[in-house]
Each structure stands twice: as C-alpha cells, then as structure tokens.
Amino acid sequence: MAKKNYKATTKLPELPDLDEGESLLNLFDQDNPDINLFNLVDDEMIRLAGSKFSFYKYYQTEEFDDVYMESRNKPVAKNAITVHGHYDPTSMSEELTQFGIELTNDQLFTFNKSYIERKIGRSVIPGDILKPAFQDQMYEIFEVVEDSFESYGVYHLVCSAKLLRDAPDVQDTPLTEISDELGGYAGI
Amino acid sequence: MTTYKFIDNSGLDVDWDASSFTSKNGTWKTREGDVRKEIYKMTKARSNVSFVYKESLRSMITSFNDVGYISSEDKWTDIKCIHANAERAIAKLKQENNIILPVLSIGQTVSDNDSERQKTESLLVNEKYWDKEKNRAIRILSLAPRAVNVRYQLNIWTKYMADMDQILEQIRLKFNPEMQVPTEFSTLAKAFLESEEEVGQVTVSDKEDRILKKTMNIVLRTYIPSPKFLFSSEGQITEFKIGDTC
Secondary structure (H helix, E strand, C coil): CCCCCCCCCCCCCCCCCCCCCCCCCCCCCCCCHHHHHHHHHHHHHHHHHCEEEEEECECCCCCCECCCCECCCCCECCCCEEEEEECCCCCCEEEEEECEEEEECCEEEEEEHHHHHHHHCCCCCECEEEEECCCCCCEEEEEEEEECCHHHCCCEEEEEEEECCCCHHHHHCCCCCCCCCCCCCCCC | CCCCCCCCCCCCCCCCCHHHCCCCHHHCCCHHHHHHHHHHHHCCHHHHCCCHHHHHHHHHHHHCCCCEEECCCCCEEECCEEECCCCHHHHHHCHHHHCCCCEEEEEEEEEEECCCCCCCCCCEEEEEEEECCCCEEEEEEEECCEEEEEEEEEEEEECCHHHHHHHHHHHHHHCCCEEECCCCCCCCCEEEEEEEEECCCCCCCCCCCCCEEEEEEEEEEEEECCCEEEECCCCCEEEECCCCCC
8 A cells, every 4th residue: 555645835824922912812811891790690690599698707716726626616796697699498307317316408508709708798618607598597607619610700609518516505695706797788 | 102992883884874764853842942933933924024124224324414515615514315216206306406416325236145144044032121111121032133235335426526525535434444324123233335436427528527426335234133022931922023012
C-alpha cells in the first residue's frame, strides 16, 4: 500500500495575542451586567417558590474548648431575623432505635447568596439556627456550600442542617451581650 | 522403711454390669427426701415466674439515673436513662426524650447459664427470716436458684465529646470493679463492665455531621430464684412469696 503524504501549501494567518485583551464574546466576564440580572431572577425565584424562616445568628467567637475543638456554649441571637429561602419540607423520620423514637430530619436550605448576606450582614455559617415558618422545628446549620455557577456567577448558598438538639435554655437564653442586628434588604 | 502389701484381687469378680442392678437409694426414706419430693410436687409453672428479669432491668435503669454532666456554665445537669427497647406506641408518647442530648438508654440483650456458679438441682436451700409480727423466726426452703448471666447494653448519645467523656468516667467509676444491682430477690447481684463500643460515626461524608454514640456492654451475674416454701415447725410445707406474712 502506498504511503500517503499530505503537504499543506496554504499558510494560515498569525493568531492575535489572546492574552492581550478580552473578547466581547468571552463567557467569563465578571463585569457582565447579565450576572446581576441572573442574580435578581434567582433571588426572585427563591422568594416566589420559597418560604419565610426565622434566622437566629450564631455569634462566632474564639471561645471554644481547644482540647475537644468544640463549643458547647454557642452564643446565639435571641431575636430572629425573618429571611426568605427555599427548602423541600419533608416529614420527620421516626426510626425506632435504642434511644426510643429517634426523630431525624436533616434538611437542605437554599438561599440566594447576595440576598442572605445583605440581610444578615454576613454569610451563613455553621452554627446558625433556622426555624421554618411552615414547621415548628429548629434546625442547626452544620455545613454551607456555594452552589449554582451559571455564567460564572455564584448565586446560591446551600445549607445542610439537622434538628437542633441542645437544651432549651441554650435555645432561649441570649448567651451574648452583643445586641441583635436586625438587618434590612433593599432599603426595607 | 515403709513396706507395702498388695492385695491379691484375682479372686474378685470385676466384670459385673452395674446397670443391671436397681439402685435402692430412691426408696430410702429420709426427711430431706420427703421434703424435696413435696416441693417438686408443689412447684407449678405459675409459681416459677418471679419477674427477676424485670426487676433486674428496673434496678439497672435506676443505677444509671444519677448520671449527669457539668455544662459549659458549670451547672450540673441530670441525664435521663430510659429503657432501650420500648414498644413503638409507647416510645411515641415519650419521643421528646431524645430531642435534647445527652441521653442514656439501657436494654437487655441475652442471658446464659453460668456454669461456674450453678448448683445441683436437688440441693435444698434453707433460709431463715425474722417475722416481726409473730416475733419468731421462720424457715424458708427452696430448690437451688439458677445461676444466670444477663447481658445489657448501655447506650450513650451526646452532642459534644466533652459531655461524652464526663459520662464515661462516671459510668466507669460505678464499676469498681463491680456494681451492686440490688433487687427484692438479691442484694448481692453484681454487674460487670465487659467492653465499650463506638456506635456513632466520626468520619462522615459530605453534608453529614458527626454522631457521638457509644455502647457499653454489661453483664449482670444473678440468680433466677426457685419457688420458696414455708416450712413450719409442725412440718407443714406451704407456698411462700416474698412480701407474704405467715
């Protein structure tokens, strides 16, 4: 079989230096006004499809047990801030275990990142407590991740939470001298 | 020097079959034999229920009801100890028990015979009690109690490791090396701590939190009592229950 050799005769033009300037077609463009549009749409979708929550801020301090690396005395705001978020309410799981009926109801709560940061004055952190208006249960957030990266924008905070299992006096007593910060949103 | 003299047994018949003879032991009349036969006759199934398992469990739960922890505000807080194997309908009534941690529960798992402490069945146990009303001593007879080892699992669930360690040291101190588990049947029953197991998870996947649960395996060395009988000075044998007056 004959060996085929192809030889190009056409010389391609030189490519422009791509690092020099941004193309108008770049999808990665943090100044793109569409990002804010998407963000507003996302916020509105969460408000429309979601529900109200009472949000109790955890005032993170450096006072924790440095041996066990845990804090049994978390200063939590007594007064709640009402926020909007989205979650899928699920019924309480009632497994019969060696501790009787073990009520568990781990939930994922979704907030618009810009909205919640503006509303509570900071980002959501593990230790914050939530109480959905729909259910008479308190949840303790233990993990917060950023989600939804459409068009290089971070729109969501997804918070994993479990039933709060601290003593009632921990939930009801303000353990800090810091006054509650009542936030506002969009000038409201 | 000592000298030994060996007996010449060449004339003895050593090839006889012992099973071909009928023992006459059963026909030998003794007072003890009569009493034993009478007790065998009077022992009915219903009198064999002493509720020793229930009372032992009750005593075990009570033994751990004084456990607590010192909170972060240096305040002593009692911890509830509940039965670990509740019926769902009743557990539902008490479902708030485990919402707030820590919580302790204890459940009976298995029981087995203790061959080291067992007695022969025909052994008669003679006990004496003082009857305050009649101002005289009474004699109680029974067959030997059954030596058993009843196993329990003590479960601990906490939210914080600081609480778990406080609970563990209190429990360990109760077994030094044994813990008395008094019941109405025995004040000498002793429980021993056998082992400790990690039940919860420290390594958890994404979107899950650690679970601090431990189980301590306990063995209670106790006896299942045989039915007791009052043996009067006239020789009468009547059924006797603890709490009865004669």
